[in-house]
Amino acid sequence: MSEKKPALWLRIFSFLVYLYFYLPILILIVFSFNTQKLNVRWEGFTLKWYEVLFNDSNVMLATRNTLIIAFISTLVATVIGTMAALALQRYRFPGYTLIESILYIPVIIPEVVMGISLLAFFALIKFQLGLVTITISHIAFNIPFVTLVVRARLHGFDKSIEEASMDLGANELTTFWRVTLPTIMPGVLSGAMLAFTLSLDDYVITYFSAGPGATTLPLRVFSMVRFAVTPEVNALSTLWVLTVLVILLISQVVQKRQT
Amino acid sequence: MDEFAVEMRDVVKIFPTPEGGEVAAVNHVTLQIKHGEFFSMLGPSGCGKTTSLRMMAGFEWPTEGEIFIDGAAMGRTPPYLRPINTVFQSYALFQHMSVFQNVAFGLEMEHVPKKEIEHRVGAALEMVKLSGMSRRKPKQLSGGQQQRVALARALIKRPAVLLLDEPLGALDLKLRKEMQLELKALQKEVGITFVYVTHDQEEALTMSDRIAVMSQGKVLQIGTPVEIYERPNCRFVADFIGETNFLKGKVKKIERGLLTVELPDFSQEIKGMGHENLAVGQDVSVSIRPEKIRLEDDNNTTAVEEDKDNILRGKVLATAYVGSDTRIIVDIGHDIHMVVWEQNNISTLDPQAYYVADDKVLVHLPFENTLVLPEGVA
Numbered sequence: 251m252s253e254k255k256p257a258l259w260l261r262i263f264s265f266l267v268y269l270y271f272y273l274p275i276l277i278l279i280v281f282s283f284n285t286q287k288l289n290v291r292w293e294g295f296t297l298k299w300y301e302v303l304f305n306d307s308n309v310m311l312a313t314r315n316t317l318i319i320a321f322i323s324t325l326v327a328t329v330i331g332t333m334a335a336l337a338l339q340r341y342r343f344p345g346y347t348l349i350e351s352i353l354y355i356p357v358i359i360p361e362v363v364m365g366i367s368l369l370a371f372f373a374l375i376k377f378q379l380g381l382v383t384i385t386i387s388h389i390a391f392n393i394p395f396v397t398l399v400v401r402a403r404l405h406g407f408d409k410s411i412e413e414a415s416m417d418l419g420a421n422e423l424t425t426f427w428r429v430t431l432p433t434i435m436p437g438v439l440s441g442a443m444l445a446f447t448l449s450l451d452d453y454v455i456t457y458f459s460a461g462p463g464a465t466t467l468p469l470r471v472f473s474m475v476r477f478a479v480t481p482e483v484n485a486l487s488t489l490w491v492l493t494v495l496v497i498l499l500i501s502q503v504v505q506k507r508q509t
Numbered sequence: 510m511d512e513f514a515v516e517m518r519d520v521v522k523i524f525p526t527p528e529g530g531e532v533a534a535v536n537h538v539t540l541q542i543k544h545g546e547f548f549s550m551l552g553p554s555g556c557g558k559t560t561s562l563r564m565m566a567g568f569e570w571p572t573e574g575e576i577f578i579d580g581a582a583m584g585r586t587p588p589y590l591r592p593i594n595t596v597f598q599s600y601a602l603f604q605h606m607s608v609f610q611n612v613a614f615g616l617e618m619e620h621v622p623k624k625e626i627e628h629r630v631g632a633a634l635e636m637v638k639l640s641g642m643s644r645r646k647p648k649q650l651s652g653g654q655q656q657r658v659a660l661a662r663a664l665i666k667r668p669a670v671l672l673l674d675e676p677l678g679a680l681d682l683k684l685r686k687e688m689q690l691e692l693k694a695l696q697k698e699v700g701i702t703f704v705y706v707t708h709d710q711e712e713a714l715t716m717s718d719r720i721a722v723m724s725q726g727k728v729l730q731i732g733t734p735v736e737i738y739e740r741p742n743c744r745f746v747a748d749f750i751g752e753t754n755f756l757k758g759k760v761k762k763i764e765r766g767l768l769t770v771e772l773p774d775f776s777q778e779i780k781g782m783g784h785e786n787l788a789v790g791q792d793v794s795v796s797i798r799p800e801k802i803r804l805e806d807d808n809n810t811t812a813v814e815e816d817k818d819n820i821l822r823g824k825v826l827a828t829a830y831v832g833s834d835t836r837i838i839v840d841i842g843h844d845i846h847m848v849v850w851e852q853n854n855i856s857t858l859d860p861q862a863y864y865v866a867d868d869k870v871l872v873h874l875p876f877e878n879t880l881v882l883p884e885g886v887a
């Protein structure tokens with residue numbers, strides 16, 4: 251590997267790209283500490299908006315809902331998605347190609363279409379819309395993402411380590427827990443991380459499958475900014491960015507430790 | 510204890526092909542492996558040797574026939590219930606575990622007490638000269654070291670039979686030669702039956718007590734290295750093991766093991782040793798190994814008078830001096846080139862002492878080393 255420094259113009263260009271990415275977020279964070287109610291001019295530092303935020307019972311409820319939905323849907327989608335990835339890796343059966351390609355349809359089709367179809371489906375089976383339907387919807391769109399990530403990890407998986415495990419006296423179940431799962435764990439964790447973040451900020455599908463009273467953070471934010479972006483929303487967004495950043499950092503550390 | 514460590518009785522394994530057909534990877538194989546034997550299965554890729562091994566281990570089940578281990582029919586017994594362990598070609602080490610954990614895995618599965626596991630793993634690592642490496646991860650070891658971990662991991666279970674699937678295939682030549690001798694010594698030391706799969710004939714000859722030569726799902730010949738090399742039972746075996754020269758012919762006369770073969774290309778007869786089930790009139794291949802051919806000067810006919818039938822006339826095409834011997838290619842006409850190895854047992858710097866291109870020579874094929882072999886598979 252050469253340690254050569256990139257050319258000056260490349261460095262300037264990269265800096266501008268990063269600026270383009272992060273300047274809006276930076277402004278948002280700065281204005282969350284602004285005393286003025288409008289996001290126009292800096293007037294002075296305050297933590298008032300955070301206080302307002304934590305006292306807003308609607309936001310707190312939405313946060314709680316969002317986290318519950320994200321945790322449950324991530325857990326279920328990771329288990330099912332990993333199972334699907336293992337099955338597609340291991341077995342060949344009639345209709346394999348079809349099964350494999352339709353699995354990824356939720357990734358490709360517009361979210362609106364998926365949202366409407368879920369709504370129509372819940373209506374058809376007369377299922378009461380609410381937190382449960384949101385969770386089910388999130389599980390549905392998360393499974394293919396987990397499968398995609400885990401399959402990438404399984405590519406090049408040496409099947410003989412499973413055979414070695416059985417050869418040494420471990421039955422199928424023990425082999426899965428002691429050998430297969432630890433080997434594919436980095437992939438499973440990445441899949442789960444992706445599912446968690448996707449669930450955290452989903453708006454469209456959640457909008458269609460949410461019933462009255464069942465609000466998540468993205469839904470709440472949209473209703474809050476209907477008239478104006480308040481510093482309270484800025485504060486909320488700042489915390490949100492921070493949370494995602496922490497998740498990202500954890501996943502990076504986990505990946506590093508594995509290799 | 511049964512007479513045999515492993516027995517394959519008329520075993521067939523059929524795999525579906527991607528095109529929807531079927532292929533017999535192993536085709537009616539019967540063989541017996543004795544206790545404490547170093548037994549090799551040798552053949553080109555796709556000959557069924559690895560499939561046979563995988564069926565012994567329990568990773569595949571025979572389509573027909575039965576495999577016995579220590580006299581017990583295995584049927585569909587899963588790998589974890591067989592008294593057999595395997596050393597894989599890829600080593601198949603558990604990357605997320607340390608060397609110690611890898612080697613201890615098999616004992617943990619048997620619920621051996623912790624103290625005993627520690628003791629036995631220590632002894633096993635010492636046996637393969639890896640003491641002090643126990644806390645490393647497999648990735649931190651060289652190829653040869655990983656190979657030893659795989660060996661220790663399998664041997665620590667004290668199996669009745671150890672299966673080895675081309676275990677030295679990934680090592681470089683020098684390390685490989687070292688490991689061949691080490692493996693052989695280790696096998697003698699532990700007294701476990703080794704079943705060794707390889708496509709490297711030299712490796713099989715060096716290490717084995719007996720060898721089964723396989724091709725296209727069938728066992729062609731089973732015998733000691735000497736038997737396989739000196740008395741191959743068909744053209745394929747003669748060709749696959751070592752180097753040899755072939756001449757096409759037809760059996761003319763059979764008298765108590767000594768055969769007279771007509772060589773139509775040379776309108777000449779030649780005498781050789783042959784299998785008893787050859788018949789007069791049958792098309793055969795005459796095989797003679799390069800080191801067993803004697804070259805004589807063209808004018809020196811008296812030297813070979815007693816065996817005068819087995820002499821062909823030729824001209825030296827090229828020679829290569831390789832130290833221990835000189836390799837000579839002789840054109841005997843009809844587009845047939847014979848390879849001859851002459852041992853350099855006289856030390857001299859005189860180039861005239863060696864054959865050179867365009868020398869006219871007599872190619873003498875001593876009848877006791879001239880083998881008459883059936884054309885196809887025996």
